[in-house]
Amino acid sequence: MTAPSSPCIERVQPAEEHTLLPHLIALLRDATESGGSIGFLPPLSTETAGVYWRKVFAEMAQDTCTLLVAREAGQVAGREAGQVLGAVQLALVMWPNAPHRAEVRKLLVLTSHRRRGIGRALMDAVERAADAAGRTLLVLDTRQGDAAERLYRALDYQEVGVVPGWCRDTHGAPDSTVIFYKHLPPAAPLTKTPPPA
Numbered sequence: 223m224t225a226p227s228s229p230c231i232e233r234v235q236p237a238e239e240h241t242l243l244p245h246l247i248a249l250l251r252d253a254t255e256s257g258g259s260i261g262f263l264p265p266l267s268t269e270t271a272g273v274y275w276r277k278v279f280a281e282m283a284q285d286t287c288t289l290l291v292a293r294e295a296g297q298v299a300g301r302e303a304g305q306v307l308g309a310v311q312l313a314l315v316m317w318p319n320a321p322h323r324a325e326v327r328k329l330l331v332l333t334s335h336r337r338r339g340i341g342r343a344l345m346d347a348v349e350r351a352a353d354a355a356g357r358t359l360l361v362l363d364t365r366q367g368d369a370a371e372r373l374y375r376a377l378d379y380q381e382v383g384v385v386p387g388w389c390r391d392t393h394g395a396p397d398s399t400v401i402f403y404k405h406l407p408p409a410a411p412l413t414k415t416p417p418p419a
């Protein structure tokens with residue numbers, strides 16, 4: 223048996239909207255239908271999901287948001303729009319007093335591809351994207367008790383606190399959310415290689 227290939231993480235360009243939209247819509251609907259607490263409630267229509275992603279692409283065109291997607295490595299090599307396995311966004315805070323802050327939004331992995339390290343790989347990549355954009359303070363939140371809470375704790379995100387009744391589940395019952403932050407460590411300084419003796 224061959225080991226599954228590790229996902230390839232790509233930064234999406236605004237011009238890829240047309241090609242990637244169906245994949246992103248499918249990803250958002252999959253996460254919503256499987257009970258993810260990501261803002262929407264099932265049933266999520268293709269139209270509503272499309273409106274959401276178009277807004278994200280509009281933010282990308284204004285350079286206020288970075289969208290990263292995970293795709294199977296083999297499919298990316300040919301530059302074809304292979305199945306998108308996961309995604310995450312980095313929303314840059316645009317207030318003049320917070321040029322160092324960004325929000326990590328909508329970390330999503332297809333239910334069929336979970337527990338294979340894709341979520342962790344997307345978080346690693348979003349932290350690198352934040353660092354490259356000069357954003358050293360990341361904030362995010364997730365429903366208390368969800369897999370994402372365990373993932374964020376494993377990645378050293380610090381809990382700010384729990385907000386009871388932050389949102390509603392499919393039956394209208396209140397759900398609590400946990401708010402996290404992380405200060406990214408400063409990038410390692412470049413070291414000179416000593417000349418051979």
Ligand SMILES: CC(C)(COP(=O)(O)OP(=O)(O)OC[C@H]1O[C@@H](n2cnc3c(N)ncnc32)[C@H](O)[C@@H]1OP(=O)(O)O)[C@@H](O)C(=O)NCCC(=O)NCCS
Pocket residue numbers: 253258259260327328329330331332335336337338339340341342343363364365368369370372373374376
């Ligand atoms: C959260 C989510 C993105 C994780 O994606 P994933 O690819 O399955 O995560 P990974 O395989 O990279 O898991 C990394 C670590 O997170 C933790 N983790 C992830 N899923 C878990 C689960 N179901 N139960 C327990 N721990 C879990 C584990 O520590 C895991 O490491 P391990 O596999 O070595 O034990 C995915 O479950 C998802 O899309 N959920 C729905 C959407 C959502 O809630 N997003 C976050 C809020 S916006």
